[in-house]
Amino acid sequence: SKSQLTYGARAQSHPNPLARKLFQVAEEKKSNVTVSADVTTTKELLDLADRLGPYIAVIKTHIDILSDFSQATIDGLNALAQKHNFLIFEDRKFIDIGNTVQKQYHNGTLRISEWAHIINCSVLPGEGIVEALAQTAQSTDFPYGSERGLLILAEMTSKGSLATGTYTSASVDIARKYPSFVLGFVSTRSLGEVESTEAPAQGEDFVVFTTGVNLSSKGDKLGQQYQTPQSAIGRGADFIISGRGIYAAADPVEAAKQYQQQGWEAYLARVGA
Ligand code: 6AU
Numbered sequence: 001s002k003s004q005l006t007y008g009a010r011a012q013s014h015p016n017p018l019a020r021k022l023f024q025v026a027e028e029k030k031s032n033v034t035v036s037a038d039v040t041t042t043k044e045l046l047d048l049a050d051r052l053g054p055y056i057a058v059i060k061t062h063i064d065i066l067s068d069f070s071q072a073t074i075d076g077l078n079a080l081a082q083k084h085n086f087l088i089f090e091d092r093k094f095i096d097i098g099n100t101v102q103k104q105y106h107n108g109t110l111r112i113s114e115w116a117h118i119i120n121c122s123v124l125p126g127e128g129i130v131e132a133l134a135q136t137a138q139s140t141d142f143p144y145g146s147e148r149g150l151l152i153l154a155e156m157t158s159k160g161s162l163a164t165g166t167y168t169s170a171s172v173d174i175a176r177k178y179p180s181f182v183l184g185f186v187s188t189r190s191l192g193e194v195e196s197t198e199a200p201a202q203g204e205d206f207v208v209f210t211t212g213v214n215l216s217s218k219g220d221k222l223g224q225q226y227q228t229p230q231s232a233i234g235r236g237a238d239f240i241i242s243g244r245g246i247y248a249a250a251d252p253v254e255a256a257k258q259y260q261q262q263g264w265e266a267y268l269a270r271v272g273a
Contacts, residue, residue, distance in 0.1 A: 001192040002205040003236050006271050007032075014205055018087075018117060018149040019183050022207065025085055026057045026239070032263045034058040034089060034209065035256060036243030042068050046076040048247055053084025055256040058118070060089040060241060063110050074115045078144050089209075090116035093153055095124055098132030106136045114142050120151040120186055124167070127174045134181040149183040154191055157212030159223035172196040175206060183207045188227075190236025210237035214245035215258065229259060233266035 002010055011023035026032050033056045037048045045066065049059055059081070063069060081088055090112050094101040101121070106113045113136055121129050130150065137148035154171035156163045172191050175182040176198035184207030185191055191206065210233075214226035229240050240263050249255035 001190050001236070003190055003208075003238070004271055006273065007238075007267075010205055013203065015203070016149060016180060016183060018147040019205070019207055021117075021147060022057065022087060022183070022239075025087060029054070029057060029085065030264050031055055031057045031260045032233070032237075032239050032267055033246075033256065033259050034060050034239050034241040035246050036060045036062075036091070036211065036241050037247060038062055038065065038243050039247060040065050040067055042066055042070070042073045042076065045073065046080065048252065049077060049080040049084075049086075051253050052246065052256045053080055053086055055253075055260045056084075056086050057239060058087045058089050060091050060243075061116075062091050063112070064092075069109065074111075078115060081144075087117045088115060089118035089120075089151075092116075092119055092121075094119065094121035094129060094133060096129070097125060098128045101129055102132050102136045105133055106140070113137065113140065113148070115144055117145075117147060118149050118151060118183065120153050122153045122163075123171050123174050127177060130174055130178050130182065134178055137181060148181070150178075150181050151183055151186050151207075151209055154185040154187040155189075157188060157225050159219075159225055169194050169196055173198045176200065176204070179204070184209070184238075186211060186241075188212070188232075188235065207238050208236050209239045209241055210235070211241035211243075213237075213240040213242040213259070215262070216245060216249075220244075229262040230266045233263065233270055 007023040007026045011020045014020045035056050152171045154168050172194045186209045219225045246255045
């Protein structure tokens, strides 16, 4: 696995342009934090993005939970992504036949493909979902720049998750078949050692996003389970995702700085710097 290498080294050698960008941003900002901005109005979203922007590498949205989504949401988010140099990850968790996910990704009210650098999907429908999303990502020039990448949701943090075993190994198999579009995984650990029917390509370097990161809570009443930045990064996370731990803190800016610092120190310890 490449998890002993610095983000800078991985940025230089990675075959995927969006992964290179992601590692460059992390290195420049000394941050591996993705804030999960699960707020429900455009004002709150843009306000968080502007205040937390300096401390994060990626903002993760659930754009369909906004009560007032409009073009202003996307223009505002993109302006802040430029201003603060972060990437946008829409956590849509596509899970359907190819024909449907292409429409959900590209069309509709949300037009996710136009503005989200990163999306995620489940491979429950089989590998056709990845093929379909890849076709859409590669077939169009987008107004805010055209690098697009996919994270496969290989595991889940919720209690009793069924995304285990053969589902998780199928996630790895499929990721290996679409290296130019699949950046890596949303998972609780690095998956390089998982049994797979596909041989790893030489220089394979999947990016691991681990969610369920929280410094002040062990979980919620609906089955969410948390770990700390240190534990997530120790298990192979390259980017830590935190929602309520940051945006619901008494001072979200201070919280973002704290997750940034702890995430960065855990990363430095891992790469032996
Ligand atoms: O830190 P929280 O618990 O407030 O938010 C965690 C965020 C939420 C979830 O929808 C998402 O991470 N998530 C995911 C993702 C990112 O795909 C997968 C998972 O297994 N667990 C999880 O919480 O926006």
